[in-house]
Amino acid sequence: MLVAFCLSACAPKQKTPLVVFAAGSLIQPFDEIEKAFEKNYPDIDVQAEYHGSIQVIRHVTELHEPIDLVASADQALMPMLMYQVNIPGTNQPYANWHIKMATNSLAIAYHADSKYSSEINPENWWEILSRPDVKVGLSDPRFDAVGYRQLMVFSLAQKIYQNPNIFTNFLKDQFTHPIRLIDMGDMQIIRIPEVLETTRESHIMMRGSNVALISLLEAGEVDYTFEYESVIQQHGFKMLKLPDNLNLGKPDMDTEYGTVTVKMDFQRFASVEPIFKGEQIIYGLTIPTNAPHPEQAMQFIEFLYSPEGQAIMEKNAHPLLLPAVISGEANLPERLRKYFQ
Amino acid sequence: MKTRLPFGFVIAASLLILFILLPVFVTFFSTTLEQLLETITDKDVAHSIGLTFLAGGIATSLGLLFGLPLAYILSRGNFPGKSLLMGIVDLPLIIPHTAAGIALLLVFGRMGIIGGLLGKLGVYFTDSLGGIVVGMMFVSLPLLINSSREAFSSVDIELEHSARMDGAGAWQVFWRITLPLAWQGVLSGAITMWARGISEFGAVVILAYSPKIIPVLIYERFQGFGLSSAIPVAALLLIVVLILFALLRWLARSANSS
Numbered sequence: 001m002l003v004a005f006c007l008s009a010c011a012p013k014q015k016t017p018l019v020v021f022a023a024g025s026l027i028q029p030f031d032e033i034e035k036a037f038e039k040n041y042p043d044i045d046v047q048a049e050y051h052g053s054i055q056v057i058r059h060v061t062e063l064h065e066p067i068d069l070v071a072s073a074d075q076a077l078m079p080m081l082m083y084q085v086n087i088p089g090t091n092q093p094y095a096n097w098h099i100k101m102a103t104n105s106l107a108i109a110y111h112a113d114s115k116y117s118s119e120i121n122p123e124n125w126w127e128i129l130s131r132p133d134v135k136v137g138l139s140d141p142r143f144d145a146v147g148y149r150q151l152m153v154f155s156l157a158q159k160i161y162q163n164p165n166i167f168t169n170f171l172k173d174q175f176t177h178p179i180r181l182i183d184m185g186d187m188q189i190i191r192i193p194e195v196l197e198t199t200r201e202s203h204i205m206m207r208g209s210n211v212a213l214i215s216l217l218e219a220g221e222v223d224y225t226f227e228y229e230s231v232i233q234q235h236g237f238k239m240l241k242l243p244d245n246l247n248l249g250k251p252d253m254d255t256e257y258g259t260v261t262v263k264m265d266f267q268r269f270a271s272v273e274p275i276f277k278g279e280q281i282i283y284g285l286t287i288p289t290n291a292p293h294p295e296q297a298m299q300f301i302e303f304l305y306s307p308e309g310q311a312i313m314e315k316n317a318h319p320l321l322l323p324a325v326i327s328g329e330a331n332l333p334e335r336l337r338k339y340f341q
Numbered sequence: 342m343k344t345r346l347p348f349g350f351v352i353a354a355s356l357l358i359l360f361i362l363l364p365v366f367v368t369f370f371s372t373t374l375e376q377l378l379e380t381i382t383d384k385d386v387a388h389s390i391g392l393t394f395l396a397g398g399i400a401t402s403l404g405l406l407f408g409l410p411l412a413y414i415l416s417r418g419n420f421p422g423k424s425l426l427m428g429i430v431d432l433p434l435i436i437p438h439t440a441a442g443i444a445l446l447l448v449f450g451r452m453g454i455i456g457g458l459l460g461k462l463g464v465y466f467t468d469s470l471g472g473i474v475v476g477m478m479f480v481s482l483p484l485l486i487n488s489s490r491e492a493f494s495s496v497d498i499e500l501e502h503s504a505r506m507d508g509a510g511a512w513q514v515f516w517r518i519t520l521p522l523a524w525q526g527v528l529s530g531a532i533t534m535w536a537r538g539i540s541e542f543g544a545v546v547i548l549a550y551s552p553k554i555i556p557v558l559i560y561e562r563f564q565g566f567g568l569s570s571a572i573p574v575a576a577l578l579l580i581v582v583l584i585l586f587a588l589l590r591w592l593a594r595s596a597n598s599s
Binding site for chain 1: 447452468469551565
């Protein structure tokens with residue numbers, strides 16, 4: 001107890017903690033933002049954690065952790081998992097506004113030693129990635145946005161390359177419980193089982209989030225992995241860009257992207273059934289209604305949108321979406337209003 | 342005369358025992374019998390427990406095969422650099438386990454010195470039983486080696502000498518005299534190594550996220566599906582391990598008294 005007391009009280013100067021939970025793909029720019037922010041606000045201690053985008057929100061809504069700022073790689077998760085869910089004992093939702101913060105595009109990351117790296121191109125990638133001797137990374141679609149988005153790409157590819165077997169060829173026999181694609185003509189539904197484990201002979205390596213796959217790509221454990229373009233550029237990997245109608249990065253293609261939907265075959269969340277519809281990748285940023293330090297969180301957002309913050313994001317190949325679009329604008333805190341009008 | 346203990350010691354000791362037992366009991370009582378039954382019949386949990394125990398068993402067997410000679414050398418040999426060697430044996434105890442996992446990945450990964458060579462033969466360590474065994478073995482070896490070394494050292498060296506005078510070879514002396522006398526310490530070292538091995542998370546998860554051993558499965562369920570999904574698995578594992586552990590301890594004791 002004495003130790004605990006000392007740990008909490010003997011620290012030289014009390015700093016206000018600012019707990020930030022963000023998508024793994026934001027780790028590099030946000031790490032720099034954190035350092036610059038702390039230099040400007042020496043009395044605030046930013047405590048950042050990075051997870052898959054679904055996990056980031058679950059820490060707020062299901063693990064009930066006190067979190068000040070949430071940044072998710074899929075802004076659609078916020079209305080779905082935070083607006084609709086009330087904080088226990090209140091009739092307030094976990095969030096009722098969010099900023100559409102940035103975009104991104106999906107691409108394939110690889111390195112010079114990746115198998116068939118001299119052959120791969122935008123026309124044949126799906127065939128090369130389905131070869132049994134090629135190791136491909138997949139972040140867990142149950143927890144991470146890259147995961148379900150990668151599955152969407154394989155489904156959309158079937159129409160674009162006019163080959164109805166692309167999805168199956170990549171995923172068949174790779175999991176102990178299969179991921180299924182239900183083709184309804186103009187709509188495709190991907191169903192994810194509750195237990196998702198690769199088979200022993202699988203050429204797919206699955207991890208909880210795409211950040212873990214970066215290390216495996218560096219170590220040569222996987223030949224290719226799907227990743228956001230910003231992250232590939234930050235790490236200097238080789239990048240195979242996907243066509244616009246596949247990379248989920250273009251603003252005017254939601255009707256095409258939207259032909260595919262990912263559903264979970266199980267009750268994952270207490271009150272909502274998550275359905276992920278194909279659409280342009282847009283990151284979301286919000287302060288949970290029950291954030292312990294909302295003022296500091298607003299200072300962080302202000303800093304992010306300051307010229308210095310914008311420059312850091314740009315340097316990391318992840319520019320902010322400007323002018324920012326607000327969802328639930330009526331609920332945006334007064335203090336932030338002047339920035340986002 | 343009865344030993345008198347300082348009263349403060351008794352309080353301190355009781356608090357510490359409570360510190361160990363309380364979390365174990367709370368985990369038990371946080372799960373219902375129904376959840377527990379459901380978990381027992383969960384194929385993935387059963388498979389994971391089997392895999393975990395098997396990998397721990399292989400790691401311990403390899404530890405015995407290579408570790409007993411080393412422990413014997415350390416106990417009997419007198420040579421320069423012996424304390425350095427003992428320090429090396431202890432190294433895995435002080436290396437953070439995630440760092441150990443990364444170090445092992447660099448050696449046993451597809452591009453590693455050993456992993457790259459064996460990969461040509463189709464033997465891979467990442468996401469495979471081999472990787473699990475390597476991770477468990479690395480972090481738990483010191484427990485077996487140190488316990489065995491102490492057990493060998495406690496065997497009266499005169500007994501070995503007289504056996505040698507009676508014409509027994511070095512191998513015979515070890516096999517017939519030293520090991521039978523030291524085997525309780527060796528077994529207890531093996532049990533602790535196995536127990537430490539199966540509880541390993543950090544080193545294993547970096548090499549092999551899947552197939553999922555029980556610590557990884559519990560973590561995945563906690564992260565992905567919440568506390569209520571993780572508790573029954575944790576409780577079940579505690580029960581199974583406590584039973585096995587008690588059984589093994591009892592075996593070691595009864596073997597000693599007979």
